[in-house]
Amino acid sequence: MNRRDFMQLTGMSAGALMLPTIPVLGRAVTPEALLENALDVALKKRLADAALNAATAKGATYADIRIGRYLNQFVVTREDKVQNLVNTESYGVGVRVIADGCWGFAAVVDAKSESQTAKAAEEAVAIAKANAKLMKEPVQLAPQKGFGEVSWKAPIKKNAFEVPIKEKVDLLLTVNDAAMKNGANYVNSVLFQVNEQKYFASTDGSYIDQDIHRMWPIFNVTAIDPKSGKFETRQSLSAPMGMGYDYLQANPTDSIKGITTRYNKGYDMLEDVVSAAKQAKEKLTAKSVEAGKYDLVLDPSHLWLTIHESVGHPLELDRVLGYEANYAGTSFATLDKWKAGDFKYGSPEVTLFADKTQVGSLGAVGWDDEGVDTQKWDLVKDGVLVNYQAIRDQAHIIGEERSQGCCYADSWSSVQFQRMANVSLAPGKTPLSVEDMIKDVEKGIYIIGDGSFSIDQQRYNFQFGGQLFYEIKDGKIAGMLKDVSYQSNTQEFWNSCTKICDERDYRLGGSFFDGKGQPSQSSAVSHGSSTTRFNGVNVINTARKI
Amino acid sequence: MSVILTEAEAKALLQKVLAFSKADECEANILGEQRGNIRYARNEVSTSGGLINQNLEVQSSFGKKVGTATVDEFDDASLEKCVRRSEELAQLAPENPEYVGVLEPQTYMKSKGFFESTASVDPDKRAEAVAMSLQQTRDKKLVGAGFLDDVKGYSAMMNSKGLFAYYPSTNVNFSLTVRTEDGQGSGYVIRGFSDFDKLDTKSATQIAVQKCLGSVDARALEPGKYTVILEPTAASVLLENIFFNLDARSTDEGRSFLSKPGGKSKLGDKIVDERVTIYSDPANAELPASPWSGDGRAQEKINWIEKGVMKNLAYSRFWAKEKGVKATPFPNNLIMEGGSSSLEDMIKSTKRGILVTKLWYIRTVDPQTLLLTGLTRDGTFFIEDGKIKYPVKNFRFNESPIIMLNNLEALGKPERTVSTESNRNYLIPPMKIREFTFTSLSDAV
Numbered sequence: 004m005n006r007r008d009f010m011q012l013t014g015m016s017a018g019a020l021m022l023p024t025i026p027v028l029g030r031a032v033t034p035e036a037l038l039e040n041a042l043d044v045a046l047k048k049r050l051a052d053a054a055l056n057a058a059t060a061k062g063a064t065y066a067d068i069r070i071g072r073y074l075n076q077f078v079v080t081r082e083d084k085v086q087n088l089v090n091t092e093s094y095g096v097g098v099r100v101i102a103d104g105c106w107g108f109a110a111v112v113d114a115k116s117e118s119q120t121a122k123a124a125e126e127a128v129a130i131a132k133a134n135a136k137l138m139k140e141p142v143q144l145a146p147q148k149g150f151g152e153v154s155w156k157a158p159i160k161k162n163a164f165e166v167p168i169k170e171k172v173d174l175l176l177t178v179n180d181a182a183m184k185n186g187a188n189y190v191n192s193v194l195f196q197v198n199e200q201k202y203f204a205s206t207d208g209s210y211i212d213q214d215i216h217r218m219w220p221i222f223n224v225t226a227i228d229p230k231s232g233k234f235e236t237r238q239s240l241s242a243p244m245g246m247g248y249d250y251l252q253a254n255p256t257d258s259i260k261g262i263t264t265r266y267n268k269g270y271d272m273l274e275d276v277v278s279a280a281k282q283a284k285e286k287l288t289a290k291s292v293e294a295g296k297y298d299l300v301l302d303p304s305h306l307w308l309t310i311h312e313s314v315g316h317p318l319e320l321d322r323v324l325g326y327e328a329n330y331a332g333t334s335f336a337t338l339d340k341w342k343a344g345d346f347k348y349g350s351p352e353v354t355l356f357a358d359k360t361q362v363g364s365l366g367a368v369g370w371d372d373e374g375v376d377t378q379k380w381d382l383v384k385d386g387v388l389v390n391y392q393a394i395r396d397q398a399h400i401i402g403e404e405r406s407q408g409c410c411y412a413d414s415w416s417s418v419q420f421q422r423m424a425n426v427s428l429a430p431g432k433t434p435l436s437v438e439d440m441i442k443d444v445e446k447g448i449y450i451i452g453d454g455s456f457s458i459d460q461q462r463y464n465f466q467f468g469g470q471l472f473y474e475i476k477d478g479k480i481a482g483m484l485k486d487v488s489y490q491s492n493t494q495e496f497w498n499s500c501t502k503i504c505d506e507r508d509y510r511l512g513g514s515f516f517d518g519k520g521q522p523s524q525s526s527a528v529s530h531g532s533s534t535t536r537f538n539g540v541n542v543i544n545t546a547r548k549i
Numbered sequence: 550m551s552v553i554l555t556e557a558e559a560k561a562l563l564q565k566v567l568a569f570s571k572a573d574e575c576e577a578n579i580l581g582e583q584r585g586n587i588r589y590a591r592n593e594v595s596t597s598g599g600l601i602n603q604n605l606e607v608q609s610s611f612g613k614k615v616g617t618a619t620v621d622e623f624d625d626a627s628l629e630k631c632v633r634r635s636e637e638l639a640q641l642a643p644e645n646p647e648y649v650g651v652l653e654p655q656t657y658m659k660s661k662g663f664f665e666s667t668a669s670v671d672p673d674k675r676a677e678a679v680a681m682s683l684q685q686t687r688d689k690k691l692v693g694a695g696f697l698d699d700v701k702g703y704s705a706m707m708n709s710k711g712l713f714a715y716y717p718s719t720n721v722n723f724s725l726t727v728r729t730e731d732g733q734g735s736g737y738v739i740r741g742f743s744d745f746d747k748l749d750t751k752s753a754t755q756i757a758v759q760k761c762l763g764s765v766d767a768r769a770l771e772p773g774k775y776t777v778i779l780e781p782t783a784a785s786v787l788l789e790n791i792f793f794n795l796d797a798r799s800t801d802e803g804r805s806f807l808s809k810p811g812g813k814s815k816l817g818d819k820i821v822d823e824r825v826t827i828y829s830d831p832a833n834a835e836l837p838a839s840p841w842s843g844d845g846r847a848q849e850k851i852n853w854i855e856k857g858v859m860k861n862l863a864y865s866r867f868w869a870k871e872k873g874v875k876a877t878p879f880p881n882n883l884i885m886e887g888g889s890s891s892l893e894d895m896i897k898s899t900k901r902g903i904l905v906t907k908l909w910y911i912r913t914v915d916p917q918t919l920l921l922t923g924l925t926r927d928g929t930f931f932i933e934d935g936k937i938k939y940p941v942k943n944f945r946f947n948e949s950p951i952i953m954l955n956n957l958e959a960l961g962k963p964e965r966t967v968s969t970e971s972n973r974n975y976l977i978p979p980m981k982i983r984e985f986t987f988t989s990l991s992d993a994v
Contacts, residue, residue: 085643108598112621188803325590325728329696329726332993460926463992490989522586546915549918
């Protein structure tokens, strides 16, 4: 599912039509079916061995197989109504091989017999051999040791699929009721839960069984001024997380108090919606921003998206090389800039790292979708560009001896390719709270929550909105603003970074719908940061009359 | 049996499905499709693939309790299991107060959207089409990255009140980005057709090559308000945001660009220049579309904006019932009327302006005014005294399609084009707009 379908399915975009039917995510099942055990590991190993042996027998020099069961559950409500309850399951097998130096891939739905997986493997070899005729250079695969029979399970405390639907419906209807009682005209709310049960095996000798969970509670509150006909919205400050239902069982230590409460490892949906309803109303009469240069203080619930677009994407090696030129685009961060060793991506305060191991993040797994154990590595160190994100068939291009472990496919039926790791901004090393950061700002704007976003195809020029904007005057918050967007250039922006709050403020944001490839695949990714200050950024006023 | 069922086969299968039903009401939707694609980059094929997909969705209801189940295997046991599962889910579901029941049988317009030329595309034909493109970029020492994606399929539905609908269709989309080896020039082309025979990858590639070579050494112009000529591909990604926001309920609720204070709407108001007429028509020969919507409602030729006046909104059946109006469904295609002038005529008549061939990364900034942001990409040119003078660096814009259509200077002849944002096909003319707002420059090529 892509972002547009999700927004339409859930009524999250203002004015959007609800989809008449659910986009195909798999077959619809009962909630109980989501709790059925994954296929037995011994059976999965037999299915895998059948495929790997068949591929090798047909002349493959490498083969891997992914046996995937993908479960989704949506609970969709508005005001006092349940609009949709959707449970889906998708199961199948994808086999990828190298034969005659070329990749080949074949997938098969519902494969539970060794003959089916072997046949898919043979088909993949035939495709590889056919494509090899068009190939100029054979695939170079970075070596990877096998891990034998291993497993990884997301460290969740409560499986969201075990929570009765009624409890979820009750939560959302309570949230909606609180929004309406606090001044909202409309409210939409959704719980979106994912479980990926993935088994990977390869001719390198790995048999990896993984259980991955993701959870995203989200709402959108609308307030309308009947006299002027103006409307404003405020979306939830939750983040999609690599967690179970425990994300919704927040402790007081999981939140950060301030002008509005922000959330870390636990999310209090009811508390946030009460603030949201009041803030949506407050926005109606907020001051329209005066365009000009401002120092920006960006909350992690906002900054994650700027990191995603201006750091995560340009440092994907396949984009740098031109493989995404026809769709997502290329990158300004070309190999010569990296080779020079002194390209100033940001100010010396800025260290940005990729990390596929962070607990609770969307990208956390034990091994990626080509059997590489996950890692953490620097992309920008003390302001200088030092690395990219690469997978096994790209590692040699940047002189790496092994893959960085960021290969992913969004389904058993999709071919795995390089996807963004969790890319995060390292917290400041000296103790600094948000309050202390604001104290120093003479003319600034404090932005919380993500809004509109757009960036060019090489990732230079971007524009971002937000959910909440507060004017900072002489070190104090002077009130709410609206109609705010900022425009900047990636290198200029990161070089204008002057201060980063310390690790006590470090929080994750993220997306379920990072789109890339043709046909497009979606990937879920988190981005961490502490509140950060950027000086002299160009802010525009977005109010118009029609 | 082929995955693409004939009308008679689809009807027989759906009758079998409904015969299993024990619910108060039952509705079944079925689809089958076969897709094939080739993707290439750096002048080499990077991936190629195929997808065969078939799916049956059964919706059962007991009173206002509704459940939906799907299945992708069509043997009798699977069909019955799917019907039973939808009934179980309906029994478990809370009442849906907005459920209005299944529709009576309808009469549909005729629309020819299935072309044998596309249906018969095989890997060789696909490779041949791509080879014609690759040959040119390789010969000219340019770098090509493209995607060709063809599909044949059908959809059909039947319900317990006897409604039956069937529609077969085909489509091919081809897109290509051509870049210079040093990355200083970039050009793009996209084509979409129902009939594969209309796709000429050779001439399409020539356009991308020409734009690529012509875009080298772009000069920086100051951002600001400019007269622009938007090629149909560029215009489509802006105009489709009007299309996505035709929902009557959001309008009536006061949260649409079409809302007015006090729960009123702009229906009947002149919202854009009087030369603007936007309509949908399933029977249009250039852009055929299914004559029925997913819930079985008949699609008709309907004007959404007529001579600048907002004429119609799209309704769910529930909302139409609430409001006591006709339940006009969300349309399956979108066509904008144009004028007679060619793109060349429009350039000739421009004293000072910018030719925009593609726009990228379009996002809504303010749903109230439909203010959008995004950037120009892959070929942007300065026009002076009726001639293209030189390429210019890409701009970021902040503009509303409603404001833009009020600043209309001229319309050209409508062409079938593809949105680079949504992949939807449209019939849209090139258009000249005054005072289009560019807010900053980008170094991206």
